[in-house]
Structure formats: C-alpha cells, structure tokens
Amino acid sequence: MKNNKLVKIGILGLGVVGSELVSLIRKNALRIQLETGVKIEISKVYVRTMHKTRDIELTGLKLTTDSAEIINDPTISIVCECIGGNGFEQSARIVEACLKQKKHLIMSSKKTLAKYANTLLDAAYQNKVALKYDATVGGGIPIAKVLEHSFKGDELTRIYGVFNATSNFIYSKMYDKQQSFDSALKEAQDKGYAENDPSDDVNGFDSLYKLVILTMFGIKKIINPDLINPESFTHINVKDMEYAHELGYRIKPLSALAVQRGGYSCKVSPFLVPEKHLVAQATDNFNAIIMEGKKCGELGFYGQGAGAGPTATAMFDDLISLFSPCDNIDIYPYSLVDKGKVDDLPSRYYLRYTVKNEAGILSKISGLLASLDINIERIIQKIENTDDIEIVMLTSRMNKTTLENIQTICKSKNLTIPAVYPIVD
Numbered sequence: 001m002k003n004n005k006l007v008k009i010g011i012l013g014l015g016v017v018g019s020e021l022v023s024l025i026r027k028n029a030l031r032i033q034l035e036t037g038v039k040i041e042i043s044k045v046y047v048r049t050m051h052k053t054r055d056i057e058l059t060g061l062k063l064t065t066d067s068a069e070i071i072n073d074p075t076i077s078i079v080c081e082c083i084g085g086n087g088f089e090q091s092a093r094i095v096e097a098c099l100k101q102k103k104h105l106i107m108s109s110k111k112t113l114a115k116y117a118n119t120l121l122d123a124a125y126q127n128k129v130a131l132k133y134d135a136t137v138g139g140g141i142p143i144a145k146v147l148e149h150s151f152k153g154d155e156l157t158r159i160y161g162v163f164n165a166t167s168n169f170i171y172s173k174m175y176d177k178q179q180s181f182d183s184a185l186k187e188a189q190d191k192g193y194a195e196n197d198p199s200d201d202v203n204g205f206d207s208l209y210k211l212v213i214l215t216m217f218g219i220k221k222i223i224n225p226d227l228i229n230p231e232s233f234t235h236i237n238v239k240d241m242e243y244a245h246e247l248g249y250r251i252k253p254l255s256a257l258a259v260q261r262g263g264y265s266c267k268v269s270p271f272l273v274p275e276k277h278l279v280a281q282a283t284d285n286f287n288a289i290i291m292e293g294k295k296c297g298e299l300g301f302y303g304q305g306a307g308a309g310p311t312a313t314a315m316f317d318d319l320i321s322l323f324s325p326c327d328n329i330d331i332y333p334y335s336l337v338d339k340g341k342v343d344d345l346p347s348r349y350y351l352r353y354t355v356k357n358e359a360g361i362l363s364k365i366s367g368l369l370a371s372l373d374i375n376i377e378r379i380i381q382k383i384e385n386t387d388d389i390e391i392v393m394l395t396s397r398m399n400k401t402t403l404e405n406i407q408t409i410c411k412s413k414n415l416t417i418p419a420v421y422p423i424v425d
C-alpha cells in the first residue's frame with residue numbers, strides 16, 4: 001500500500017446528485033486508498049434544510065445549513081458542488097468563497113457555471129486551484145477529458161448536438177409514440193430526466209448553458225449566455241416532424257456554435273438534422289455531442305445525458321483526477337469573448353407556409369425569396385382543405401437579417417409561416 005494521505009472534502013447539496021456522489025465515495029473509498037494512497041473523508045455536507053427525509057443513510061455524515069462551516073474550514077481541501085438549479089446565485093457565492101480559500105472545486109450546476117464562469121474561473125486561476133466541471137455537460141460522457149487532453153494541435157471549428165435529455169426525450173415520444181408535448185414532459189419528469197421546474201430545459205436555456213460550457217472546455221473562451229436568445233423547444237408540431245421525415249430529416253432540440261472569421265456564431269433551436277446523422281440517432285434521454293476540428297474533422301460522443309448516476313460518476317472521476325500529479329495542474333487563464341464577436345448562426349432553413357389555395361401562390365413566394373437572393377432547394381406542396389394549402393420548403397443558406405426580412409415581407413402580404421427551423425449541414 002502507498003503512503004496514506006488524508007483528504008477531507010466538503011459537499012454542497014445532498015439532493016439527487018449529492019446523495020449519489022456520497023454513495024459512490026463510500027463504495028469506492030477503500031479501493032481509491034489502495035490505488036492512490038489517498039484516504040477520502042467527507043468532512044461536512046451543506047444543505048438548505050436540516051430536518052428532511054433523505055434517500056441516503058445519514059449516519060456518519062455531518063450536515064450543516066451554514067456554508068461558512070465548509071468555506072472557512074482549512075482542513076477541507078476539495079469541495080463538490082451539487083446545489084439545485086434554483087439555488088444558482090447562492091451556489092455561485094459559496095463556490096467563489098471556497099475558491100478564494102484555495103479549495104479545489106468540482107461542479108455539477110451548469111447554470112451556476114455558465115452564468116458566473118468569468119468570476120469563478122478567474123478566482124480559480126488567481127488562487128491556483130482547480131475548477132473541474134465535467135459533470136455539468138453530457139452526464140457520464142467524458143467530454144471534458146477528451147477536450148482537455150486532445151485537440152492540442154488542432155483548432156475547434158464547430159461544436160453542436162443534442163445536450164438536453166428532457167427535450168430530446170419529449171421530441172422522441174412525440175414523433176415515435178404520437179404523444180403530446182405535455183404528456184411526454186410528464187413522463188420525462190416521472191423518469192427523473194427533467195427538473196421539478198423544467199422551464200430551463202424546454203425553453204432552451206439548459207442547452208445554451210451547456211454550449212457555453214463546451215466552448216470553455218474546447219477553446220478556453222467564455223461566451224456570456226446573456227448574449228444569446230435561445231428559441232424555445234416548445235413551439236413544435238408533429239406535423240413538421242412528419243414533413244421533415246418526408247424530406248429525410250429528424251427535428252432535434254439542438255445547440256450549435258461555429259468559430260468563423262474570428263467570431264462565434266451560436267444558435268439554440270429545434271433544428272432539422274439529416275436522418276442518418278449521429279445526432280438524429282440520439283433518442284430518448286441520450287445526448288450526442290459533435291466536435292469538429294480543422295485537422296481531425298468531426299468527432300462524435302454519444303451517451304446518457306441525464307440522471308444522478310452518470311452525473312455523480314463524472315464528479316467522482318473529477319475528484320479522483322485531483323489525486324493524479326499529472327492531471328491536477330490544468331489551471332488556465334480563460335478570456336471573455338467580446339460582445340461584438342457573438343452573432344447568430346447562418347444556416348439553410350425549413351419554412352412551412354400556410355397560404356390561400358390560389359393560382360400563382362408558389363411563384364409569389366419563390367419570387368419573394370429570389371428577390372433576397374435565396375434559393376428553394378426542396379419543396380412539398382399539400383392541400384390542407386379547399387381554401388388553404390401548405391407549402392414546405394428547404395432554402396439555401398441565409399443569415400438572421402435575411403430571415404427576418406422574409407418574415408416581415410411575408411407578414412405584410414398575408415403569407416403565414418407557422419414553422420421556421422434551421423438545418424444542420
């Protein structure tokens with residue numbers, strides 16, 4: 001056996017993830033001690049409510065409702081943050097204070113990290129401690145490890161994929177089982193994929209925070225999430241999923257970032273994805289993350305993106321990595337991306353028009369698009385009823401301003417476009 005070194009850790013939060021992490025530490029502590037010579041001891045656990053029934057054996061755990069008991073305890077050298085989504089401001093304050101007390105931090109809350117990334121990463125850098133956050137994105141998919149240890153000789157050009165298990169589960173059930181959005185959301189909540197308050201999941205914010213964090217992993221840059229407006233994942237109609245299928249695509253709740261001309265183009269929205277693409281294969285609670293490098297091309301990562309098990313496992317791996325001398329020094333200065341360098345992602349588009357069934361309507365729409373230099377690449381035309389027809393088209397690439405011009409002109413001519421989705425190339 002190697003020399004024994006006692007490492008005391010503090011845990012913030014003892015909900016679904018915190019409890020799973022405690023179980024993992026309890027189960028594996030002896031093995032880790034034998035392998036690394038480090039004896040892990042859970043010193044204190046910060047909770048919001050002291051007296052509460054919990055799904056974990058509390059014997060041997062010292063709970064506290066005073067975070068200062070962890071922050072100011074000089075014997076605690078590592079803190080694992082597992083605070084719930086609604087407590088993100090409080091979580092950021094406690095995490096920053098711990099970093100300033102020179103404690104290494106392992107995080108699970110993507111909202112805390114994405115919203116306070118600049119402050120927290122700077123505090124870690126200034127105090128020469130590690131801030132690890134593999135668990136915040138992609139559950140058990142070891143994406144941070146790949147990005148930190150690979151890509152050193154390459155430049156990331158794109159990051160995109162399905163990062164939100166709840167919305168992906170809902171879309172899968174809507175398309176495969178013809179369920180309504182609300183009943184699929186309820187099923188996701190019953191299965192533990194969705195948070196009690198799922199608004200960040202279904203409105204695209206959770207996906208946005210994860211895109212911001214993947215950018216941090218991949219290019220050591222911080223994009224302020226307030227600069228990007230996600231399109232909600234809730235405005236989706238099974239009809240569009242079926243039209244997309246006719247055209248060879250699936251509709252997926254997607255996040256995408258492209259590095260181009262020294263700037264960053266970002267979009268969070270339902271997207272059309274070619275049916276054979278890895279991202280289209282990610283159904284139910286699975287995540288698919290694609291990284292594209294200038295030299296290595298596309299790399300894909302696939303796995304369960306939610307749940308206490310995968311998340312706590314990723315945190316546990318981060319914890320153990322701090323005991324490895326070659327891994328615990330990955331402390332970099334991160335830089336904040338200027339506001340002027342973040343814009344919307346240009347792409348091809350899926351447009352569904354509902355218009356009056358009258359002669360020449362198609363040439364009216366195509367003429368309008370042509371006047372803005374936009375081509376129609378594919379088209380489906382269906383009679384809805386005797387008065388109306390639906391025209392679905394895939395267009396050539398355009399930016400946000402051109403799309404907005406099309407929407408404004410169409411509105412002024414009573415041409416309704418109920419569905420507008422970008423397409424993954």
Ligand SMILES: NC(=O)c1ccc[n+]([C@@H]2O[C@H](COP(=O)([O-])OP(=O)(O)OC[C@H]3O[C@@H](n4cnc5c(N)ncnc54)[C@H](OP(=O)(O)O)[C@@H]3O)[C@@H](O)[C@H]2O)c1
Nearest residue numbers: 013014015016017047048049082083084087108109307308
């Ligand atoms: N669950 C997942 O599948 C999953 C996956 C990836 C990432 N995450 C992230 O992991 C973190 C923890 O998630 P969870 O599912 O374990 O949450 P949870 O079950 O709601 O537990 C949250 C814990 O944080 C404590 N807490 C302290 N101050 C709080 C405050 N102001 N507001 C809310 N909670 C406070 C709670 O204390 P009390 O117990 O005393 O109420 C509770 O122990 C979240 O940030 C979540 O986004 C979760």
